[in-house]
Amino acid sequence: MAKTFSCRRLEVVSGSPAADDFKERWPALFCEAEIKEEFRRITTISLxxxxxxxxxxxxxxxxxxxxxxxxxxxxxxxxxxxxxxxxxxxxxxxxxxxxxxxxxxxxxxxx
Incomplete structure (x- = not known):
């Protein structure tokens, strides 16, 4: 997921996808471990x-x-x-x- 972070960020910022579409495209982001890791990638803080x-x-x-x-x-x-x-x-x-x-x-x- 770290390798695709910039791609996801661009998709969210420019495309503003619906939550269902985003979940279908990036299902791993909806599990606890990945949510914590994504937060850390964005903020450099442990959620x-x-x-x-x-x-x-x-x-x-x-x-x-x-x-x-x-x-x-x-x-x-x-x-x-x-x-x-x-x-x-x-x-x-x-x-x-x-x-x-x-x-x-x-x-x-x-x-």
Whole structure:
């Protein structure tokens, strides 16, 4: 995929293909490993490392927002937040915050 990067870039910039057409032409770009590698090729930054760093940065704010929620969403978030308060490892905090975003997102509806 590294050898065809310039070709793909030109295709995207000049042609603006539909997502389905692009997926048909470059199916490997729709798997996790290639998405990470493509991001690294474009930005020279590790996607997963950057994501986790930002997640850690925003975890206190997200946790505070989740604790403040009431109603149906708050009820769904309580077990997740309880799990967070029981274990303080970084992996558990990340998991709890990510799991907490799901009920929050479901309640808000589509983008």
């Amino acid at each position: 997963e490392q950057r994501y986790m760093c930002k997640l850690d940065h925003y975890t206190p704010k997200l946790t505070a927002l989740m604790k403040a929620k009431g109603g149906v969403v708050g009820t769904k978030l309580r077990p997740i937040l309880d799990k967070l308060s029981q274990n303080q490892s970084i992996e558990m905090r990340r998991e709890a915050v990510l799991r907490g975003l799901v009920p929050w997102r479901e309640r808000r509806g589509p983008f």
